[in-house]
Amino acid sequence: MVAESNPASQSITQRVLDLVERVGNKVPHPVLIFLILIAIVLVVAHVLYLAGVSVSYQVINPETHELETATTAARTLLSASGVRDMYTGLVPNLMGFSAIGLLVVAMVGVGVAEEAGLINTLIRTLVAVSPGWALTYILALVGILSSIAADAGYVVLIPLAGAAYLSLGRHPLAGIALGFAAVAGAFNVNMLIKPLDAVLTEITNDAIHMVDPTRSIDLTAGLWFSIASVPFLTVVIALITDRLISPRLGKYEGAAAEESEGASLGAKEWRGLRYAALGLLGVLVVFGLLSLPEGAPLRNPETGALIGNSPFMNGLIVPIMFVFLVSGAAYGWGAGTIKSSADVIGAMTKAVSGLGGTILLFLVISQFIAYFNYSNIPTIMAVEMADTLTRASIGPIWLLLGFIVVVTALNLVFTPAIAKWAIFAPVFVPLLVTLGVDPAAVLSAYRVGDSPTNSITPLNAYFALVVGFAQRYDKNAGIGTIVALLLPYAIGMSVLWTALFAAWYLLGLPWGF
Template identity: 35%
Template sequence: MTESNNNSLIMRALNAIERVGNKLPDPAMIFLISMLIIWGLSYIFSQMTFDAIDPRTGEAIVVNNLLTGDSLANFLSSMVRTFTGFAPLGVVLVAMLGVGVAEHSGFINAGLKLMLKVTPQALLTPSIILIAIVSHTATDAGYVLVIPLAGIIFYAMGRHPIAGIAAAFAGVSGGFSANFIPSGIDPLLQSFTQSGAQIIQPDILINPLNNWFFTSASSLFIILLGWYITDKIIEPRLQNTKVETDEDDDLPTFDELTAKDKKSFMIASGVMVLGLVLLYFAASSEDSPLRSPDGQLSSFSAPLMQSIVPLIFLLFWIPGAVYGFVSGSFKSSKDMIDAMTKSMNSMAYYIVMAFFCALFIAAFNNSNIGALMAIEGAELLKAAQLPSWLTIIGIIILTGIVNLFVGSSSAKWGLLAPIFVPMLMQLGISPDLTQAAYRVGDSTSNIITPLMPYFPLVVVYCQRYVKSTGIGTLISIMLPYSIALMVGWTIFLLIYWGLGIPLGLQSSYTYPAG
């Protein structure tokens, strides 16, 4: 079969997935229906006894019935808290308030025009993916900042904006475990890995950067893979998809900036740089209130890491306002408030989806069904007694499947680490390699599951350019990335392992370390 026939077959398959997926109910209704299904399953499974042991409690896993009177009463009484406490909701809305001012004042537009003059179009895709990968350092900043800006940048360059969104989404979420820069996720996963390893060796210590070399090398692999898929598969497929934008969208064009625009941008950029300098000095001292109690800046408990979203708000809102008033695009404070209102108008659909998504995720967590799936899957893998390399592949595949239903990386590893880590230690495989395998599986299926909290937000980003975008559209666009990452990244890990390249600091491939 020729390459053109292969490409045609792939395109037909993706088009079929898109058609089927878009025939599904609206995403908000999918979450509602899924919640009702979880309720029903919780009733059925609560009548059963399971032998699987919950590693968090040391007791047999129990599914909670969500259809009891007490459970339904708690559902109603906590509905508002469940919605307002849905973490992605606050992250998105607060960040978008600041970004909205910067966008509608023209600050982002001006910055992109200047950037596009110096960025070779041939390197645009890998540059976007690189920025998306590095954005992991700032927790969820990539979802609310990098992904929508990637669409704008591609649009300004005359390329299809959905391809830009897809490339950034693949870097932010599909390559979630790849990064050159250590982030809070490293010590978070290490803590679960170490606890699991101490079941076998109570005095063992795991370095928080035990996977740093591997995740750094993975970044290069993901950039190259994402570059190829975006330019050779995704964008050609989008050629016949017409871009539709609203007339009042402040999207950049190729027209030249005026002298006043350039002056306004330089002043606003100076204000942004000044803010970053002040932040640096505020965080640099050892007794800085932005540090965690143990003096760290990058741990999840550090106020700096917990302030990333408010900082995004300020670092875009203040320069955006300065640009608006200096350039004349803002005549009064009302214009600035109107810009923030306009950004919230674009989030209305996401807020509705977030309401039902929050209720579904709460029901799924409260039922314990996700924990049951993870533990039973791990026990089946353990019972299979596969060779070491097949066991690593099995961990990656199982994690990817569980990830379709349980979004939180730490929650999954909290369940799986006490099973996987000691099991593989008894096979002579180090905790460091087990954690690396988990990180690959945890990343690759993020971009194709509607149950991932930010998935509906990416649908909204796409609808800015193609109104008919639905769940099926986004899944069909992201599926090539997901499959390529699952297969390619797994092979990359096996080759990396085979070459004996260190996984990270104080890491090993074997147990005991040899």
């Protein structure tokens, strides 16, 4: 995958990353890895269960907003109840794995747009109108902002970034790494309010009320820091891509390189784009009528809100799917690449059938996550790490920085953002509020710690999918390839973003409205 070069001329960083890739790619197939991890969880959970390991803590229930005192003990899956749970949970565990539904729905639309040639044409157009130096920044910015559409950026932006890089004559794996770092590594910030923000804010307010029932924050409490983080992380991701990842990969020599060489658009392609624009306009009109008027069905039926916790935001993958589906079909009709409805259905079928290997992997991953959570090991780890940090006699800024480090490390094995915050908020929010720290700062610190390592943990539901994207261009790409590509992003974003947070806090800048 990496271009041939003289080892003596490589930097220490490049040699370390090459070593990480070689070692990582020698591990077994991801399916076997997660089967091994399942076996490890079974053994470790049983040992902890026999040792009687348990923790007591206070947690906020995200549904009732009540503070609850809970005791969590290690559970073994080797008991009668554990075996029954594994036996009956095989299908429910898979069906409850939201990544599968999101992936299938998105690919129904993307598959049509791809088969019709719309995506290729749009990428060629983007490359033609964008200065070469700006494409990296544009893709990084769009990747970060894609979190407004929940997880859709994983299945849409990442492969598009790889294809865009290929069209520009650059290594497509650099584009995939750039897209993954932007979508996953900055998932918790945006310039707009996301559905996730509503849940995290509610949990934060419940924690504040433990020490001050009259005080609350709203959805915009940390918006200034979030908005500032977006261009900051855009520059960080782009610089890492251009200065480290692209030079390490070198020139792409794959067979697909010739396919990326595109001339200017022909008359049929321009006609297809006009048809696609009309299709897009039609989709926007339909969903506009369903969401914009007062009392529209896609608004929150209780508050009337459109942004935040609303049917529109919670199901944003649906309009995204229709945008690709309708625009792709319209483009194909105009460009002559789609002749009938059978061609559209064929494109959908082809896209979904290509997910067979990914769905198999998701089957195994979903079982591992279910067993890991059943064992209560993640909760025990989170509580013990939180207790250790709070017992340390350090000032607010150091406590906040330590909190970021703890969240960053824990995110490698315990990825659900809401579940972690429900455990951490009752510990750190009251403590820091009593020390005079703005609760918005505590929530912002959590966002900083919870995001960057999303791209290097195989427990990320979309990690395996990104490996599949990489294998389109390098059949030898594996877990080691992705970890080696994303490790510089994870480290760079963690360090620099934490530095931005510390500077923001020390300067006393407002966190939001």
